[in-house]
Amino acid sequence: MRPALKTIVNVSVLLLTLSSPDESSVTYEIGFLMLQMWDDPRIEFRDGGRHKYLNALMHADMLWMPDTYFIKHGEFKYPLDRFDPVHIALKIFPNGSVIYVTRRNMILTCEGNLKIFPFDSPKCFFAIESSK
Structure with missing residues (x-):
């Protein structure tokens, strides 16, 4: 079911964990919550x-x-069912506001200088897009 007209979705990402599963490379494992909010009258x-x-x-x-x-990312650590109740929260408020929170784990390929590791400052990029 598509929403009427144009719907603005506010997206926030809260980083929970950051670790380097392989110290000889520039890959990092992150755990995060992605919060999406929108109104649907x-x-x-x-x-x-x-x-x-x-x-x-x-x-x-x-x-x-x-x-x-997600674009420009590494890979998700393990696939999650979209509606697995352990990893999401979905709330509808009386005014039609919706809050959708999902927990994900991803392995990012980062840019860094391995010659000076661990004293470099790696940069890990990922982007979020929507097809609509």
């Missing part, structure tokens, strides 16, 4: 103020979700 609800928000995990496959993907 089609799913507003009124329940007399009984609920601050609804846990929407059981209905995730029926909601519009942004098609967010």
Whole structure:
């Protein structure tokens, strides 16, 4: 189900862990939370103020979700089911605001100078895009 007109999705990434699984290369393993927030007036609800928000995990496959993907990255450490309840949170607020949080682990290929390792300053880039 596509949202009406244009939907603005706010995306934030919170870095949880950073480690170097292989000290002889410029690859780093990161663990992070990706938080996405948007408004969808089609799913507003009124329940007399009984609920601050609804846990929407059981209905995730029926909601519009942004098609967010990563470019210029290494690889995901292990595949995660998109709606695995251990790794996501999906909340719908009475005004139709949606918060979607997912936890991911990725191995990044970084740019650095191995000749002066570990005293270099590696730079690890990745980008997030949407197909819509």
